[in-house]
Amino acid sequence: xxPALFPTRQQRPARYRIRRIAIEAGSVVLGATILIxxxxxxxxxxxxxxxxxxxxxxxxxxxxxxxxxxxxxxxxTGDVEDVRDVWPQFGNSIYIGVFVMGxxxxxxxxxxxxxGRMHLARSWMLTNTALLTYILPSSTLIxxxxxxxxxxxxxxxxxxxxxxxxxxxxxxxxLVLLHTAKLIPIELDDAARIDGxxxxxxxxxxxxxxxxxxxxxVGAYALLFAWNDYFYQYMLLMSERNTTVAMxxxxxxxxxxxxxxxxxxxAILYSLPPIAIxxxxxxxxxxxxxxxxxxx
Numbered sequence: 001x002x003p004a005l006f007p008t009r010q011q012r013p014a015r016y017r018i019r020r021i022a023i024e025a026g027s028v029v030l031g032a033t034i035l036i037x038x039x040x041x042x043x044x045x046x047x048x049x050x051x052x053x054x055x056x057x058x059x060x061x062x063x064x065x066x067x068x069x070x071x072x073x074x075x076x077t078g079d080v081e082d083v084r085d086v087w088p089q090f091g092n093s094i095y096i097g098v099f100v101m102g103x104x105x106x107x108x109x110x111x112x113x114x115x116g117r118m119h120l121a122r123s124w125m126l127t128n129t130a131l132l133t134y135i136l137p138s139s140t141l142i143x144x145x146x147x148x149x150x151x152x153x154x155x156x157x158x159x160x161x162x163x164x165x166x167x168x169x170x171x172x173x174x175l176v177l178l179h180t181a182k183l184i185p186i187e188l189d190d191a192a193r194i195d196g197x198x199x200x201x202x203x204x205x206x207x208x209x210x211x212x213x214x215x216x217x218v219g220a221y222a223l224l225f226a227w228n229d230y231f232y233q234y235m236l237l238m239s240e241r242n243t244t245v246a247m248x249x250x251x252x253x254x255x256x257x258x259x260x261x262x263x264x265x266x267a268i269l270y271s272l273p274p275i276a277i278x279x280x281x282x283x284x285x286x287x288x289x290x291x292x293x294x295x296x
Contacts (some may be wrong), residue, residue: 001109010084026181026293027096029047036149036211042268045264045267046264046268047061047063047064048260048261048264049071049072049261049264049265049268050052050064050067050068050069051066051067051068051261052064052066052067052068052070052261053259053261070260070261071261071262071264071265072265074262075262075265075269079260082261083265085240085243085248086245086248086266088241088243089243089245089247089248090245090270092158092242092243092244092245093244093245093246093270094273095158096158096161096162096165096226096233096244097223098163098223099158099159099162099224099228100165100166100222100223100225100241101219101220101222101223102165102167102219103162103166104169104170104173104218104219104222105173105215105218105219105222107166107170107173108173108174108176108177108218109177109203109207109208109211109215110203111174112177112178112181113181113203113207114173115174115178115228116152116177116178116181116182117181117186117189117202118199119208129174130294131171133167133168133171134171134172136295138168138231138232139231142231142232142235144238145160145164145232145235145236146235149163149236154174154261155236155238156236156237156238156239157236157237157242158237158242160236160237161226161229161233161236161237161244162226164232164236165222165225165226165229165232166222168222168225169218169222169225172218172221173218173221173222173228176214176217176218177211177214177218180211180213180214181207181211184206184211184246186205188206188210189202189206192205192206213283216281217281219281220277220278220281223274223277224274224277224278227246227273227274228246228274229246230246230247230250233246233247234246234247234250245266245270246270248266249263249266249267249270252282
């Protein structure tokens with residue numbers, strides 16, 4: 001009776017081992033399912049890109065019978081009229097993305113430093129006011145943004161899109177940096193002030209180095225936000241010289257005769273910089289977001 005009610009030491013490890021194997025097997029199956037489900041659209045994009053005719057209907061072929069890299073070569077050489085302006089468009093996207101990232105990191109770091117380290121009175125009002133921008137859908141604010149940009153002469157200017165995207169990226173960045181800054185002991189600031197450090201020196205020599213993981217996280221977030229934005233770029237930028245890649249991809253849908261293989265080749269190429277940035281900063285991003293989420 002006793003061995004039946006209380007398993008022996010030889011029986012317990014066997015049960016725990018079976019349970020652990022089952023959990024690991026379930027995790028592998030779940031991870032493989034999510035990976036396959038996520039990569040199927042990407043693989044379909046690649047199939048269309050290497051198809052010589054750009055056929056966009058799935059015919060249950062794992063690989064095209066006459067696969068070619070002509071669409072990717074045409075992007076490089078610019079021999080095809082549909083993709084002749086792709087590199088200036090990439091330049092516009094990079095220009096907007098880099099400045100959105102830089103201004104978001106600068107503004108959010110200065111605001112979080114002033115609120116979290118300078119002991120401002122009623123600083124919570126500033127944070128909550130910034131977060132109010134997420135209450136309204138961003139699409140409802142496009143008309144006010146257009147009127148403001150037109151009043152300042154920035155309509156059809158890349159800086160109009162930069163200003164709008166920084167506006168939407170900054171509140172989240174401030175929130176992450178405020179929570180992460182709580183992990184930095186305030187005694188470091190007091191010790192630096194005793195040694196004669198100014199506010200600028202506190203910001204540059206203590207706050208920024210210790211907040212580097214979180215700054216990398218919010219910087220990558222802002223860059224990806226600008227890189228993937230289409231609506232505000234489409235509404236604020238009208239001329240062909242200011243067209244970004246996101247806007248150019250939409251133009252393929254407007255043309256019924258546009259070859260889909262070129263569009264998919266551009267989309268695949270357009271997705272490579274965010275992937276490279278993510279893998280280059282993945283350690284900093286994980287550290288920054290984890291710190292910001294566990295500091296409350």
